Amino acid sequence: MIYLDNAATTWPKPQQVVLAIEEALVHKGGNAGRGGHGAAMQVARLIYQTREDLCTLFGMDDPTRVIFTQNATHALNQALFGLLQQGDHVITSSIEHNAVARPLWALQQRGVEVSEVPGISGKEFDFDAYRKAFRPNTKLVVTLHASNVTGTLLPIQEIGQIAHDYGAYYLLDAAQTAGVFPIDMGRLAVDLLAFPGHKGLLGPQGTGGLIVKPEIRLEPLIYGGTGSLSEEDRQPGFLPDALESGTLNGAGIAGLGAGVRYILKEGVDKIRIREQTLCQKLWNGLREIPGVTLYGSDIVEQRSPIVAFNIGELDSVVASFILEEKAGVIARAGLHCAAHAHRMLGTLDQGVVRFSPSHFTSEEEIERALLAVRTVAEELN
Amino acid sequence: MLYGKLKEYRALITFPSLTEALGAEKVLNRYNCPYASIPTPRSLRSGCNTAVCFPLERKALVEDLIDDGVVLTGMYEAREDGFFSLVW
Numbered sequence: 028m029i030y031l032d033n034a035a036t037t038w039p040k041p042q043q044v045v046l047a048i049e050e051a052l053v054h055k056g057g058n059a060g061r062g063g064h065g066a067a068m069q070v071a072r073l074i075y076q077t078r079e080d081l082c083t084l085f086g087m088d089d090p091t092r093v094i095f096t097q098n099a100t101h102a103l104n105q106a107l108f109g110l111l112q113q114g115d116h117v118i119t120s121s122i123e124h125n126a127v128a129r130p131l132w133a134l135q136q137r138g139v140e141v142s143e144v145p146g147i148s149g150k151e152f153d154f155d156a157y158r159k160a161f162r163p164n165t166k167l168v169v170t171l172h173a174s175n176v177t178g179t180l181l182p183i184q185e186i187g188q189i190a191h192d193y194g195a196y197y198l199l200d201a202a203q204t205a206g207v208f209p210i211d212m213g214r215l216a217v218d219l220l221a222f223p224g225h226k227g228l229l230g231p232q233g234t235g236g237l238i239v240k241p242e243i244r245l246e247p248l249i250y251g252g253t254g255s256l257s258e259e260d261r262q263p264g265f266l267p268d269a270l271e272s273g274t275l276n277g278a279g280i281a282g283l284g285a286g287v288r289y290i291l292k293e294g295v296d297k298i299r300i301r302e303q304t305l306c307q308k309l310w311n312g313l314r315e316i317p318g319v320t321l322y323g324s325d326i327v328e329q330r331s332p333i334v335a336f337n338i339g340e341l342d343s344v345v346a347s348f349i350l351e352e353k354a355g356v357i358a359r360a361g362l363h364c365a366a367h368a369h370r371m372l373g374t375l376d377q378g379v380v381r382f383s384p385s386h387f388t389s390e391e392e393i394e395r396a397l398l399a400v401r402t403v404a405e406e407l408n
Numbered sequence: 409m410l411y412g413k414l415k416e417y418r419a420l421i422t423f424p425s426l427t428e429a430l431g432a433e434k435v436l437n438r439y440n441c442p443y444a445s446i447p448t449p450r451s452l453r454s455g456c457n458t459a460v461c462f463p464l465e466r467k468a469l470v471e472d473l474i475d476d477g478v479v480l481t482g483m484y485e486a487r488e489d490g491f492f493s494l495v496w
């Protein structure tokens with residue numbers, strides 16, 4: 028199998044991640060915060076260490092403001108439903124994942140006003156339209172950092188700065204970039220950062236989180252037991268407890284911590300450059316194949332490590348099925364939970380085939396994947 | 409009644425949440441201060457059911473904890489006849 032779907036979830040995971048999960052499951056019992064006994068404390072300490080490591084990676088210094096969630100979607104929902112109320116206005120981009128588009132649609136039904144900044148392929152973010160979109164009641168701007176369809180990066184530094192100029196918060200969906208691009212919340216105008224644990228951070232599925240800057244208060248999405256203030260019916264107001272009801276994914280979070288420490292040791296830049304080098308090789312190879320259409324910027328540094336393409340008019344789902352059947356190449360096809368982005372690209376019908384290598388992918392695997400595409404394209408002609 | 413390490417470590421700090429207690433453990437580690445995490449005495453229940461005790465002679469470390477951003481709900485000297493707010 029040649030696994031080229033790291034944008035959906037990374038695989039393989041570093042051995043350290045596997046060992047950390049095993050260590051937690053085999054040697055560390057207990058439920059963090061549920062009972063003060065040694066077993067619960069062992070797991071609690073693992074979870075706390077992961078909060079600290081995430082702070083180091085994202086330029087924050089307060090581990091209590093790292094909220095663990097099941098995935099990026101959960102984190103985005105917590106941020107959006109926790110912040111926006113009837114009468115508030117929110118601005119978003121035209122290439123969002125359904126993890127943002129659907130909560131916003133649901134909020135719209137509840138009386139939240141939503142504006143989408145239009146984009147065209149090659150010019151994904153229109154600053155004039157963005158500035159014009161602000162209203163007196165604009166409370167939040169939410170965008171992804173990189174498109175999960177084409178990898179296109181949005182200018183988050185400027186988007187955040189302008190949001191602040193207008194007195195709005197900025198929520199960043201770093202699903203495609205956390206662990207691969209530097210994200211320094213100490214310097215960026217990002218107020219809330221949503222990230223998955225299972226993609227670039229190399230942790231297991233079932234992990235993710237939301238980092239919240241000081242002074243921002245969110246209504247909980249889920250209420251319940253926190254192990255603190257148990258005598259009160261009212262949800263605790265302090266973080267992380269306010270937003271972390273119910274048992275956490277202790278072993279998973281221990282694995283996530285190991286993933287983050289692996290990244291800190293290897294270096295985000297080294298990982299990204301390796302992945303971009305592989306993407307450049309993919310792009311160059313695909314460009315040579317007659318009938319292949321590529322999407323997104325041809326400058327590899329302007330994309331997260333994703334290469335999106337189609338083979339002739341072939342339905343992308345069929346193309347990826349054949350790639351797997353004939354050559355064991357695993358790619359993601361279809362709409363990638365992001366109809367908005369496909370509408371902009373004009374690929375709502377065909378979808379696109381998406382290759383997303385990891386830094387563990389070998390040059391040889393890339394060559395075999397290219398050969399497989401060439402074979403399919405030749406058979407099609 | 410004093411229990412566990414509290415019999416030996418007579419300074420006790422309490423927290424709003426477990427995450428703060430874990431942060432305190434880290435700071436105490438950094439200062440090479442011995443400590444033990446113990447169930448919060450019922451009479452001091454403030455939020456978090458885990459409290460941290462450490463040697464009374466190192467009580468000035470409370471300032472370092474606060475400087476480090478750890479949120480405390482109380483600091484006490486544990487005596488046989490009860491818990492007394494720490495002052496120095």
Ligand SMILES: Cc1ncc(COP(=O)(O)O)c(C=O)c1O
Binds near residue numbers: 034100126202223
């Ligand atoms: C841009 C973007 N946002 C959000 C998500 C959702 O992430 P998760 O599956 O962790 O909820 C994804 C995953 O594909 C994504 O690419």
